[in-house]
Amino acid sequence: MSLHQRIERTDGICGGKPRVAGHRITVQDIAVWHERMGWSVGEIVSEYDLSLAAVHAASAYYFAYGERIDRSIEEGGALVEKMKEQMSSTGAEPLDKQRE
Secondary structure, eight states: OOHHHHEEOOTTSGGGOOEETTSSOBHHHHHIIIIISOOOHHHHHHHHTOOHHHHHHHHHHHHHHHHHHHHHHHHHHHHHHHHHHHHHHHTOOOHHHHTO
8 A cells, every 4th residue: 555545635524634544633633743742653553543554654744745734733823822812802711611
């Protein structure tokens, strides 16, 4: 099975982002877990019931297209921060705070 058979993109699924074939786990997810959170490949495999080959394929895809994926990660983080600011300016409390 080739890299492009293990990684797929489908409009309307995971925002069209590249993902592990047959799963809703994106290459971006695996890149964050491995590169930014320091999870080992083995931890990702066992936590998400993925094959070793699938995680390595996602890593290979990330190393080939990392600049684009990193940009998407940064844009997502900026959006989260903007939403937090908007919530605090309206006085809205996060749901976890409302439940306390």
